[in-house]
Amino acid sequence: MSAHDPGPQGPGRQGAVAVERVFRAEYGRLIASLVRRFGDIDVAEEAASEALVVALEKWPETGVPPNPGGWLTTTAANRAIDRIRRESKRDAKHQAALMTYDGTAHEPTGPVEDDRLRLIFTCCHPALAPEARIALTLRLLGGLTVAEVAQAFLVPETTMAQRITRAKKKIAAANVPYRVPEAADLPERLGTVLAVLFLVFNEGYLASGDGDPVRTELTREAIRLTRVLRGLLPDEPEVTGLLAMMLLIEARREARVRNGQLVPLHEQDRAGWDPALVAKGHALVRECLAINRPGRYQLLAAVNAVHTDAPTAADTDWSQVVALYDQLVRLDPSPIVALNRAVAVAELDGPSVALALVDRLPLQSYHPWHVVRADLLRRLGRSTEARDAYGAALAGTQNSAERAYLSRKRGELV
Template sequence: MTQTGQAAVERVFREEYGRLIASLVRRFGDIDIAEEAASEALVTALEKWPESGVPPNPGGWLTTTAGNRAIDRLRREKLRDKKHQAAFMDHDDTPHTPTGPVEDDRLRLLFTCCHPALASEARVALTLRLLGGLTVPEIAQAFLVPETTMGQRITRAKKKIAAAKVPYRVPEAADLPERLGGVLTVLFLVFNEGYLASGDGDPVRAELTGEAIRLARILHQLLPDEPEVTGLLAMLVLTEARREARVRNGQLVPLGEQDRAGWDHAFIAEGHDLVRECLAINRPGRYQMLAAINAVHTDAPSAADTDWSQVVALYDQLTRLDASPIVALNRAVAVAELDGPSVGLALVDRLPLEGYHAWHATRADLLRRLGRTVEAKEAYDAAMTATQNSAEIAYLGRKRGELV
């Protein structure tokens, strides 16, 4: 098989992964069976598709193949009667059980995995793995922890679900608010991984950003009076509006250099309307603040017209809700635009983010603007070492090469 053929199969599989896992978990009620069957379906696709071609309905093909592999496993293991009977079903044509308030398979699985029996970080990590199809290294990068730590966390979450017999039932309406925070975090991280992928594959993964937005829209319909849901959707569409302008000739294009004519103005209008919905409810939250910051950026006709004082003020409000170093880093970038690079650099240097590529990239840019060339080169080198995203590496390499 050529590398191109394998990459095409893997891309389709990645796009279909969340849908496939959700349908298998609903049908067989077991995470391990779902993941093993999905992996076996991928192996079969890698063997057959390069010769026969990608089928017209690759998602349906993968679902059927994975379902057959799961049935084969159930036959082999001869599980308890209920599952053993399921092993002899050639087709999953039984009526669906009532779905309750959440109709979408993937959103239902997302809420199910965000069960209170699991620790908060375990819920997020597990659902990123199952629904986002993210690898353990990608999830570890999102949490800024070692891969081994993240792998153990996901394994423990699966064992806890099995040991506690957490049911794969549809959450009742009363369960939704308690699980909402974890669901919003998952959608946010899935979107971020698609918007700037941490792996060495495609620099932007549109299937992940699109899936996060799709699920956020369903969630907004389900809970229209929850301002943080509205805020998350607003932030996602306002950020997605800039996606086509973010990579040019294989290089990342930072916000200040983007061609704003290439932004999706329908998304921007939708996002601004959603921000106004949040303002009308007047119960500020983290995602609403992030949406408002994006609204300021997308409202400016050019980078020079950005109201940086308003951006800093919004980050000040966000810091009171989320005092994380990542928020502080983004605030420092805005402060540098308002008060100068030396002020911004002083703020950045206080942050414990030496393992985070964006911290090094921010330092590199500020040092460059201050004329501290030797230090800027070192920071660019550290930033390129800390990321695997090809578009980001290309951009950082170009900026470093411009230093004399």
């Protein structure tokens, strides 16, 4: 055991946890900066990992520096430079990186000036399959672990690791340039970029790992990047819809966890919602309605607008929610959309109707499916089946707040 890590409960371990938290928050920005400079994903990832090792050695003793992101970027860049200098053969892009070692050189930014958003557009290159684009970008920019990305795609971790590795190899083999996307490239890549931002936000909204149950650094960064994207493409209603959806969900953040337990929407204290974010989200939804070109994210935003417009859970207009999901199913006939629609149907037509819909969905590996089934079975008084469903739901999540909620609900069964 190292000197700075005396044990799970010791101050060294607490310092290491603080370092890891900062690193996760800064990871996407760090990778974006390194890829822009060195033009190589592997160099960027290895340099970032080496910077983390140095931080784990130093910060528990010296404390987190005032500008941890800047410290990590400088350290990682130095490690990358050292690696390049050790190589016997250096290509032109590495030579160029060495020439800009003082950090004073600036390349053209094109229409996308934000480093992280630029790398998202770059990773969403049409040479890669859509799922590979999203997976790679979530790993690099969202700072999600391979396991977290795998959960977003409902595939085993080993499958996702192979998919990400293949994507990086294809980028290298096809010589896909890490260049600034041209304005003409943006519309073609927009759908994938929106999907990435949506999934990053989702991971922050309800983290799949066993750390913080809500990762605010991810939700805030997804919102920030979507705002930047909206400034870039102000006439794209799906960008506006995604931002509206994020703001309306983020408005409820402070009410979502209480005493270490997840609080479902119908139990939340609505006085704890952020009224400014609710108002802004509603205003953006109205903008989308005026444009009248409905899309997936606009409809999801409208669903959240209905929820946040109701003064109490009992006042929710479930018929409108179901109607919105009916539109969404026509645009996106996926089983996950159908599952969310069934939740609304349960409020309108009862849990037995909803359960019949849920049981037909091929989502046995998707833990929210078990959560929904458990709740419907509980409401129908089928306690034994509900207990089993809660057990399956618990087995599918590491989120501490969600586990506490599911355990409580299972314990209440008679």
